[in-house]
Amino acid sequence: xxxxxxxxxxxxxxxxxxxxxxxxxxxxxxxxxxxxxxxxxxxxxxxxxxxxxxxxxxxxxxxxxxxxxxxxxxxxxxxxxxxxxxxxxxxxxxxxxxxxxxxxxxxxxxxxxxxxxxxxxxxxxxxxxxxxxxxxxxxxxxxxxxxxxxxxxxxxxxxxxxxxxxxxxxxxxxxxxxxxxxxxxxxxxxxxxxxxxxxxxxxxxxxxxxxxxxxxxxxxxxxxxxxxxxxxxxxxxxxxxxxxxxxxxxxxxxxxx
Amino acid sequence: xxxxxxxxxxxxxxxxxxxxxxxxxxxxxxxxxxxxxxxxxxxxxxxxxxxxxxxxxxxxxxxxxxxxxxxxxxxxxxxxxxxxxxxxxxxxxxxxxxxxxxxxxxxxxxxxxxxxxxxxxxxxxxxxxxxxxxxxxxxxxxxxxxxxxxxxxxxxxxxxxxxxxxxxxxxxxxxxxxxxxxxxxxxxxxxxxxxxxxxxxxxxxxxxxxxxxxxxxxxxxxxxxxxxxxxxxxxxxxxxxxxxxxxxxxxxxxxxxxxxxxxxxxxxxxxxxxxxxxxxxxxxxxxxxxxxxxxxxxxxxxxxxxxxxxxxxxxxxxxxxxxxx
Numbered sequence: 001x002x003x004x005x006x007x008x009x010x011x012x013x014x015x016x017x018x019x020x021x022x023x024x025x026x027x028x029x030x031x032x033x034x035x036x037x038x039x040x041x042x043x044x045x046x047x048x049x050x051x052x053x054x055x056x057x058x059x060x061x062x063x064x065x066x067x068x069x070x071x072x073x074x075x076x077x078x079x080x081x082x083x084x085x086x087x088x089x090x091x092x093x094x095x096x097x098x099x100x101x102x103x104x105x106x107x108x109x110x111x112x113x114x115x116x117x118x119x120x121x122x123x124x125x126x127x128x129x130x131x132x133x134x135x136x137x138x139x140x141x142x143x144x145x146x147x148x149x150x151x152x153x154x155x156x157x158x159x160x161x162x163x164x165x166x167x168x169x170x171x172x173x174x175x176x177x178x179x180x181x182x183x184x185x186x187x188x189x190x191x192x193x194x195x196x197x198x199x200x201x202x203x204x205x206x207x208x209x210x211x212x213x214x215x216x217x218x219x220x221x222x223x224x225x226x227x228x229x230x231x232x233x234x235x236x237x238x239x240x241x242x243x244x245x246x247x248x249x250x251x252x253x254x255x256x257x
Numbered sequence: 258x259x260x261x262x263x264x265x266x267x268x269x270x271x272x273x274x275x276x277x278x279x280x281x282x283x284x285x286x287x288x289x290x291x292x293x294x295x296x297x298x299x300x301x302x303x304x305x306x307x308x309x310x311x312x313x314x315x316x317x318x319x320x321x322x323x324x325x326x327x328x329x330x331x332x333x334x335x336x337x338x339x340x341x342x343x344x345x346x347x348x349x350x351x352x353x354x355x356x357x358x359x360x361x362x363x364x365x366x367x368x369x370x371x372x373x374x375x376x377x378x379x380x381x382x383x384x385x386x387x388x389x390x391x392x393x394x395x396x397x398x399x400x401x402x403x404x405x406x407x408x409x410x411x412x413x414x415x416x417x418x419x420x421x422x423x424x425x426x427x428x429x430x431x432x433x434x435x436x437x438x439x440x441x442x443x444x445x446x447x448x449x450x451x452x453x454x455x456x457x458x459x460x461x462x463x464x465x466x467x468x469x470x471x472x473x474x475x476x477x478x479x480x481x482x483x484x485x486x487x488x489x490x491x492x493x494x495x496x497x498x499x500x501x502x503x504x505x506x507x508x509x510x511x512x513x514x515x516x517x518x519x520x521x522x523x524x525x526x527x528x529x530x531x532x533x534x535x536x537x538x539x540x541x542x543x544x545x546x547x548x549x550x551x552x553x554x555x556x557x558x559x560x561x562x563x564x565x566x567x568x569x570x571x572x573x574x575x576x577x578x579x580x581x582x
Binding site for chain 2: 049052074075076077078079082083085088089090092093095099103106108110114158
């Protein structure tokens with residue numbers, strides 16, 4: 001088997017003196033999809049940013065394709081993993097196309113300007129998230145859902161083999177939620193991408209991922225296949241609210257009691 | 258790529274404007290010099306008024322271009338560094354520090370070289386103070402940097418008021434002129450010109466990374482920018498550019514805040530175009546303002562800072578209202 005896209009061993013993550021994860025081991029291979037679930041404030045975003053190399057772990061090590069972050073320049077890391085953050089803002093204003101083109105940055109040399117090929121890539125990424133024809137709009141005129149899709153398009157132009165997605169469904173309507181999840185599932189299936197995403201819906205996590213990581217906010221994490229991890233019992237304990245579990249056509253759904 | 262071609266076209270237009278402004282600076286004054294004589298003087302030939310052009314107006318015009326360029330470039334860099342459209346080159350206390358140094362030198366009666374030396378030392382002192390305090394706990398967030406800078410600037414302002422209050426009457430006019438900015442005090446145009454070329458040459462390779470920095474620190478880091486190193490470098494570069502300009506011509510206001518916005522309104526926020534275009538446009542505007550300051554009610558001279566504001570405000574408001582529609 002080839003080297004996993006992402007490996008964490010003995011990983012400890014802390015924020016504000018609180019432990020988010022304690023000696024966590026995980027790996028994401030090509031084609032694998034991992035969902036991270038937990039309550040608000042449990043540290044899902046902090047863990048994801050740590051996995052993306054954007055903040056230092058309190059202990060343990062993280063490797064991208066077998067190389068630790070310390071041995072990678074920021075640009076090399078950007079060619080190996082793409083990170084979707086929770087906000088998109090530019091105090092000076094910029095257009096949708098300019099924003100999508102920023103994903104090409106790690107692929108360009110210091111003096112290069114974006115080529116017509118880069119612009120074509122950006123346009124097709126915008127079309128893939130349903131933003132075709134909006135290239136010249138200023139981003140502050142977009143709705144929350146459109147901004148989220150623009151962030152995802154930027155991620156696609158970055159064309160890294162590993163996607164780290166912090167709440168990719170935020171602000172999206174039902175139609176676009178399914179389209180986005182289908183797109184990343186397709187990238188994993190057809191292009192061998194690895195996907196790690198923070199989700200709030202256990203049913204969607206069960207349907208679109210093969211591993212799930214539950215973090216309880218006290219440092220304890222539980223990782224395993226979705227079938228064994230995403231159960232009414234474990235999820236009720238995780239969220240502190242009783243859930244019932246139903247099966248329908250092989251899909252699992254959870255209903256609050 | 259059309260974007261790139263448009264960038265070069267914009268720059269070419271701005272260079273033409275700067276040349277026109279340069280010509281006006283050489284020709285206009287209490288003794289007008291004809292166009293042909295200006296050219297002759299520049300080529301080193303003897304013509305009526307060639308001494309005035311070569312010895313008085315040329316150094317002053319070049320110093321004006323260099324200082325305007327430095328201020329506009331530093332303003333553009335500070336705005337990206339702080340991710341704040343209201344930032345200007347003086348916001349982090351560089352001019353305050355220079356002002357304390359210069360006014361102290363004038364008050365105790367040092368010669369011109371001493372004033373420049375103490376002004377530069379004051380600017381460096383303010384820069385190191387802000388850097389050290391803002392970096393103290395390693396977090397170095399934009400808010401912390403901004404707050405530290407504003408507080409240091411306020412402290413310098415208090416020291417300046419104190420010195421103005423206790424200075425002897427005969428030194429007061431020189432001190433006030435220094436504070437409002439005066440190109441007449443520029444000893445030589447070469448130091449700021451060299452500083453402008455060096456600063457622009459150092460900033461340009463990082464222009465695309467600055468585009469990403471404007472979108473947020475984590476975002477830029479995720480896309481492959483070495484954010485911490487870039488921010489230190491930009492802070493130092495913008496501070497030194499400001500210090501070079503303030504040392505040469507005092508704290509001329511307005512250029513550093515408004516010129517980057519003017520360019521942004523016309524061309525957008527791509528730093529690859531914004532940085533060089535701001536430098537050229539800032540230089541052109543300051544040369545023009547200084548020419549007007551010398552000629553409007555000649556032989557009396559007006560403070561150039563008043564004219565940069567009088568030209569800049571209406572142009573800026575016009576562009577802003579046009580864009581809103």
